[in-house]
Amino acid sequence: MADQAHHERGAWRIALGAGLLLASGLLLIRATGPWPGDAVVWPVLAAATGALLIWRSPLPAPGRRRGWAAHRTHTARRRARSDRPPAAAPEGSGARAGWLVSLLRPQVSRRGVGVTLVLGAGIAALWANGAIRPAGEAVLTAVVVLVAVAFIFAPSWRRLARTLAAEQAARVRSQERADVGAHLHDSVLQTLALIQRSAEDPRRVAMLARTQERELRAWLAGEEQQRDGASLVDALTAAAAEVEAATGGSLDVVTVGDCQLDERAAAVLGAAREAMLNAAKFAGDAPVSVFAELSPTRIGVFVRDRGPGFELASVPAQRRGVRESIVGRMRRAGGSASVRSNAGAGTEIELVLERPGQRA
Amino acid sequence: MTRAPHLTSIVAGAMLVALGIVLVLNSGGGIHLGFAYAAPAVVAALGAILLASGLDARGRGRP
Numbered sequence: 001m002a003d004q005a006h007h008e009r010g011a012w013r014i015a016l017g018a019g020l021l022l023a024s025g026l027l028l029i030r031a032t033g034p035w036p037g038d039a040v041v042w043p044v045l046a047a048a049t050g051a052l053l054i055w056r057s058p059l060p061a062p063g064r065r066r067g068w069a070a071h072r073t074h075t076a077r078r079r080a081r082s083d084r085p086p087a088a089a090p091e092g093s094g095a096r097a098g099w100l101v102s103l104l105r106p107q108v109s110r111r112g113v114g115v116t117l118v119l120g121a122g123i124a125a126l127w128a129n130g131a132i133r134p135a136g137e138a139v140l141t142a143v144v145v146l147v148a149v150a151f152i153f154a155p156s157w158r159r160l161a162r163t164l165a166a167e168q169a170a171r172v173r174s175q176e177r178a179d180v181g182a183h184l185h186d187s188v189l190q191t192l193a194l195i196q197r198s199a200e201d202p203r204r205v206a207m208l209a210r211t212q213e214r215e216l217r218a219w220l221a222g223e224e225q226q227r228d229g230a231s232l233v234d235a236l237t238a239a240a241a242e243v244e245a246a247t248g249g250s251l252d253v254v255t256v257g258d259c260q261l262d263e264r265a266a267a268v269l270g271a272a273r274e275a276m277l278n279a280a281k282f283a284g285d286a287p288v289s290v291f292a293e294l295s296p297t298r299i300g301v302f303v304r305d306r307g308p309g310f311e312l313a314s315v316p317a318q319r320r321g322v323r324e325s326i327v328g329r330m331r332r333a334g335g336s337a338s339v340r341s342n343a344g345a346g347t348e349i350e351l352v353l354e355r356p357g358q359r360a
Numbered sequence: 361m362t363r364a365p366h367l368t369s370i371v372a373g374a375m376l377v378a379l380g381i382v383l384v385l386n387s388g389g390g391i392h393l394g395f396a397y398a399a400p401a402v403v404a405a406l407g408a409i410l411l412a413s414g415l416d417a418r419g420r421g422r423p
C-alpha cells in the first residue's frame with residue numbers, strides 16, 4: 001500500500017516536472033526563435049496534455065463507483081475501520097493535518113482533469129481566434145453568475161457532503177459490527193454451547209475446541225475471503241458435514257442447480273449454516289432436511305426439522321441466533337428469511353436471495 | 361553503513377546554485393536577464409526539482 005502511494009506520488013511529480021521542463025523550453029523558443037503564436041501553441045499544449053491524461057487514465061471496473069462517490073465510499077470505509085471517530089481527532093498535529101488534508105482533498109480523477117484541459121483548450125483557442133467573441137459577453141455573464149452561486153452555496157454543499165460521508169461511515173461501521181457479531185455468534189458462541197452439551201465427553205470437547213480454534217484463526221487471517229468463485233453447492237455440503245460433525249446430528253442435503261460463492265451467496269451460506277446448526281441441535285434424532293434451489297439469479301434454501309419448534313416472539317432479545325445470524329444477515333445481503341415454527345410441529349426456515357443483475 | 365544520496369536535495373541545490381550564478385552575472389552586467397529569459401529558467405528549475413523528487417519517491421517506494 002505504501003509502495004503504491006509512493007509510486008502514485010512519484011508519477012504525478014515526474015509528469016508535472018516533465019511538463020514544466022517542456023513549458024520552459026517553449027518559453028525559451030518564444031523568446032528567441034520562430035513562434036507560431038500564443039493563440040496556437042498554448043491551447044495545443046493544454047489539449048495534448050488533456051488527451052494524454054485521458055488516454056493514460058485506467059478504465060474503471062464495472063460497477064465500481066467513480067469520482068466523488070468513490071471518494072466518499074473510500075473515506076467512509078476508512079473512517080469506519082478507524083477506532084477514532086472523526087470528531088475525536090488524533091492528538092498529534094501531524095496526524096491532525098493528515099486527517100484534514102484527506103478531508104479537503106478529493107480523489108482527483110485523471111480523466112476529469114484531462115477532459116477539463118481539453119475543453120478549456122478548445123474554448124481558449126476559439127476565444128483567442130475571435131470565433132466566440134460575439135457571444136463573449138453572454139458567456140462571461142453566465143460564468144460570473146455560476147462562480148458567484150458556487151461561492152454562495154459552497155459551504156452548504158460542503159456541509160451536506162460531510163454529513164453524507166458521516167452517515168455513510170456510521171452505516172458501514174454498524175454493518176461491519178453486525179457482521180462480526182453474527183460471525184462470532186455462529187462460531188464461538190455456538191461452539192461454546194456445544195461444548196456445554198458435551199461436557200461429559202472430553203475427547204469431543206477437545207475436538208470442538210480444536211476445530212473452532214482453526215476456524216477462528218483462519219477468519220482472523222482473512223483466509224475465508226479467498227473463497228470467491230467456489231461452488232455454493234460444495235460449500236453448502238461442506239457446511240452440512242461440519243454441522244453433522246459438531247452436533248452428531250443427521251442432515252439430508254438435496255440441491256438443484258448451482259451458482260458461484262460470491263459475497264452475497266456467502267451470506268446465504270452463513271445463514272443456512274446457522275439454521276442447520278439450530279435444527280441439528282434441537283431436532284433430536286430426527287433427520288434435518290436441507291433443500292437448496294440455486295441459480296445465478298436466485299438462491300433459495302429451505303431448512304426443515306421435526307423438533308419441538310418455538311415461538312420467535314418468545315425468544316429473549318439477547319439471543320441473536322435467529323434474529324441476527326439468519327434474519328439480519330439475509331436482510332443485510334439484500335435477501336429475506338422467513339421462519340415458520342409452531343410448538344411441537346417442527347421448524348422451517350426459508351432463505352431467499354434474488355440476484356437479477358447476475359448473468360444466467 | 362553508507363547513506364544513499366538524496367537526489368531531490370542534490371538537484372534542488374544545483375538548481376539554486378545555477379540560478380544564483382545567473383543572478384550574479386546579471387547584476388554584474390555580464391548578461392542581461394529579462395523576464396523572457398528569467399521565467400523559462402525558473403520554470404525549468406522547478407521542473408527539474410519536481411522530476412528529481414518524483415524519481416526519488418519512485419525509487420524509495422521500490423522494495
